[in-house]
Amino acid sequence: xxxxxxxxxxxxxxxxxxxxxxxxxxxxxxxxxxxxxxxxxxxxxxxxxxxxxxxxxxxxxxxxxxxxxxxxxxxxxxxxxxxxxxxxxxxxxxxxxxxxxxxxxxxxxxxxxxxxxxxxxxxxxxxxxxxxxxxxxxxxxxxxxxxxxxxxxxxxxxxxxxxxxxxxxxxxxxxxxxxxxxxxxxxxxxxxxxxxxxxxxxxxxxxxxxxxxxxxxxxxxxxxxxxxxxxxxxxxxxxxxxxxxxxxxxxxxxxxxxxxxxxxxxxxxxxxxxxxxxxxxxxxxxxxxxxxxxxxxxxxxxxxxxxxxxxxxxxxxxxxxxxxxxxxxxxxxxxxxxxxxxxxxxxxxxxxxxxxxxxxxxxxxxxxxxxxxxxxxxxxxxxxxxxxxxxxxxxxxxxxxxxxxxxxxxxxxxxxxxxxxxxxxxxxxxxxxx
Numbered sequence: 001x002x003x004x005x006x007x008x009x010x011x012x013x014x015x016x017x018x019x020x021x022x023x024x025x026x027x028x029x030x031x032x033x034x035x036x037x038x039x040x041x042x043x044x045x046x047x048x049x050x051x052x053x054x055x056x057x058x059x060x061x062x063x064x065x066x067x068x069x070x071x072x073x074x075x076x077x078x079x080x081x082x083x084x085x086x087x088x089x090x091x092x093x094x095x096x097x098x099x100x101x102x103x104x105x106x107x108x109x110x111x112x113x114x115x116x117x118x119x120x121x122x123x124x125x126x127x128x129x130x131x132x133x134x135x136x137x138x139x140x141x142x143x144x145x146x147x148x149x150x151x152x153x154x155x156x157x158x159x160x161x162x163x164x165x166x167x168x169x170x171x172x173x174x175x176x177x178x179x180x181x182x183x184x185x186x187x188x189x190x191x192x193x194x195x196x197x198x199x200x201x202x203x204x205x206x207x208x209x210x211x212x213x214x215x216x217x218x219x220x221x222x223x224x225x226x227x228x229x230x231x232x233x234x235x236x237x238x239x240x241x242x243x244x245x246x247x248x249x250x251x252x253x254x255x256x257x258x259x260x261x262x263x264x265x266x267x268x269x270x271x272x273x274x275x276x277x278x279x280x281x282x283x284x285x286x287x288x289x290x291x292x293x294x295x296x297x298x299x300x301x302x303x304x305x306x307x308x309x310x311x312x313x314x315x316x317x318x319x320x321x322x323x324x325x326x327x328x329x330x331x332x333x334x335x336x337x338x339x340x341x342x343x344x345x346x347x348x349x350x351x352x353x354x355x356x357x358x359x360x361x362x363x364x365x366x367x368x369x370x371x372x373x374x375x376x377x378x379x380x381x382x383x384x385x386x387x388x389x390x391x392x393x394x395x396x397x398x399x400x401x402x403x404x405x406x407x408x409x410x411x412x413x414x415x416x417x418x419x420x421x422x423x424x425x426x427x428x429x430x431x432x433x434x
Contacts, residue, residue, distance in 0.1 A: 004029070004152030005104070005162060007071050011055055012156045015080050020057040020087075022098045023080075024155035024294060027053045027071065030147060033114040035123055037142035040131075042123070045116070057083045061092040095319035099294030101158035107289040110166035110193045114146035118195050119168075126172075126199040134209050136216075137176040140185065144170045144199070153294055161290040167193050169417075170202050176212045183215035184391070186359065186377045188234055191286050191417035204234055204414045211358065211377060211389075218391030220433030221355075221380055228354030228407070229395060229429045230347060230381070233414035233421035235357050240275065240335060242365050243399050248302060248310075250317035257367045259400055263308050264323065270406035271306040273424075274338040277328035284334040286418045291329035298327035303403075335419040340409025347408045347425045349384040355431055356381060357395065365399060372396035375431075396430040 008025040015023035029051045036044040056065045057080065064086030066079045123144050130139060148166040153159070171189035175182055190203035200206045231239060245252065247268075252258035260268050279287025279297040288297055293315045301309045310326055311317075318325035328334070348356070355378050362373015375393050379386045403426075410423040 004150055005154065005160065007053065007076070008152045008154035008160075010073075011053070011076055011080060012154050014077060015055070015057045015084070016156055018080060019084060020059050020080075020156070022058040022156050024056050024098050024153070024159075025053065026292065027051070027152045028149060029151075030149035032148075033116065033119070033146040035116075035119050035144045037123065037127065037139055040127070040139045042120075042127075045120075053079070055079050055083050056098075057087050058096050058098065059084065059087045061094050061096055062087040062090045063093070063096045064088075064090060093320075095316050097315060097319055098155045098157055099159045099315060102160070102296070103158075104160040104162065105290075105296065107161075107163040107165075109164070109285075110148075111146075112148065112164075112166055114148070115195065116146075119144055119146065122195050122199050129198070129200055130174075130209065134174075134176070134213055136178050137174050137209055137212055140173045140175060142170070142172045144168065153290060155294050159294045161294070161296075163289050167191055167286060167417075168195055170199050170205075172199075172205055174209060174212055176216050178216045181216045183212045183218075184359075184376050186212050189416070193285065203416045204232075208234065208358070208377070215377060215389040218389045220392040221390055221431060222433060224430065224432035225353060226428055227431050228351045228381070228425060228427045229375075229431070230344075230351070230354070230356045231424045231426065232356065232358050233416075233423060235360055236337065236421045236424060237335070237419060238360050239399065239402070240337070242369075242371065243403065244302075244312055246365060246367065246369055246399065248312040250312075250314055250320075252367070253311060253313060253323065254317060254320050259369060260308055264311065266308060267306050268308045268400070269303055269306040269403035272340055272406050272409050273303055273306055273403060274301065275303040276301045276336045276338070277312075277326075277334055278336050279328050279334040283336045283420055284418065287334035288329060293329075295325075295327075295329065297329050300327040306404075333418075335421075337413075337421050337424070338409070339411050339413045339422045342408040342410055342425075344410045344412050344423050347410060347423065348381055348386060350408070351381045351384060351425070353383075354381045354429075355379065355390065355393070355395065356386060360395070369399035369401075370397075371399060390433070392433060394430075394432045396432075397428070401428070402426045 011025035173187040358377035365371040
């Protein structure tokens, strides 16, 4: 193991000696043990190791940043000098800053070594299960990883962190083919500290593979109509990422484009929506212990019962806008959407006409939140029943309106290890086929 704290401290010391007013350094070392399946067969087991040293210096309100992957003294000296040159050539910005002093805090989570024999057994078991349960479904790619890493942070104010973590993650991508017809590809995965669960029980993989077997024969919906959509847990994260980027993030608030820029403490969504960031659990066990800009992460709520409680601003974004810094780190990480009172079946029973949306494929929404794209791996709902899978079907709406129009949130949730998501029912979405 590397002595990461000595390296990050050395960076800060050298930067100050050579003219930086302030500096920070983060060193990460990641070791990955990867077991692969390609085209339904075990294909590869490999171990990779990567290291990165990220250096940021400030001088006269100017900032320069450099990333390197070698940590010798000459490498550090050259990188710091490069960062200082970049800072001197940049425009001054009074919002540039580093986090305040805090004593070294250390974190240690998860296994320290990969159990390669259990990894192999679990993946073999998964292949056997899929072959027996879904004989027409092709496993295009599966990757079972064990990731173990260390991260070290220091700045010239005296803020310091050290973290070690270990975890397993699994990803599966698959399609189903019967005769000349095939489904659209689908994928899912999850992250856990151990391998106690069978891999098809991770995330929502088993359900999606059942659906893939049903989706070889799809037709678009007839015409165009305004209806309801049920957003599945596998798809909900994409819509929340769009919401985060357009309504809550540094860029949208600094530019003033966020439709919610003046809505802190006000109702912006349905009272049924509570959206939290929990890097410290208890629901999420795979969050970050400290932020990229040198703060201890704290759980926070973005939206509580429809009320906007926090933006997702970094230290820079906070200084730039005058709005509060996000306690969880200014990122859409470790997300928990609280479940509701409605069983999923009851939610579907109440829909006259709409879609169960399994995946969304579209371009980035506009700055006002308008979106449109194709509903992939989705189903038509008519008169309270899921009737058939659909293809070549578009959905369009506005993200802010979608948030306000939530009519139900499911009791059921899917735990992906890094996020926990329910099914959400929203109304007044434009749905169109050929």
